[in-house]
Amino acid sequence: MGPVISRPDLWKFDMHVHSVYSGDSFNEPGIISDNFRKTGILPLVCDHNTTAGSAAVSHDLRKIDPQIPEILAEEVMTRQGEVVGLFLSEMVPAYLDIRETMDLIHGQGGLVLLPHPFCSWRGSRLWEEYAAEIVRCIDIVEGFNGRVIHAEENAAAREFAGRYNKPISVGSDSHRPQDLGRWWLELEPFSTPEELMKALLAGTVRFPVLERFPEEK
């Protein structure tokens, strides 16, 4: 993580956004795509247990810019907490064993992102009992979640990612329009899961968000 250098050739990416399809979010797909139009911050929509929101928003974003890849994504509830699948081709059923869920995501050619892994208020830590097994299947660790209350829980996520050489993501976890694109990272443009992994691992990734988040100071 270096100084913030906003390069016009990099994409800004908020890797955790909820739409109304989540059932607990006020973000209509039109509001999400309008926010992208205004800010240029690409949203990764990953609704609770459905890919419908990501399909709707991807469709709108690609009308604005056909270069934007279609990314079906879902924040799936498992018996051991939540896991995000991205680059899915179909919906992954909820409430399975986390190991089965991760296998289903990879079976579709998707990527597994572990959201807010050390968040204390979500019961997200149930996966830890299986950490040794699960860690092999994790592609990306959410290193900064905008709704995690204690900064040390985000710091623990980044420490965990570093220990296992996993790239980190940054996400607002927006459920309301005012939080859309509040936190993001910058990375090289991508279109496939492989290119996204490469971009996340590249030295050019910047996290401007961490620099202006008061708890991080």
Ligand SMILES: [Zn+2]
């Ligand atoms: Zn979420």
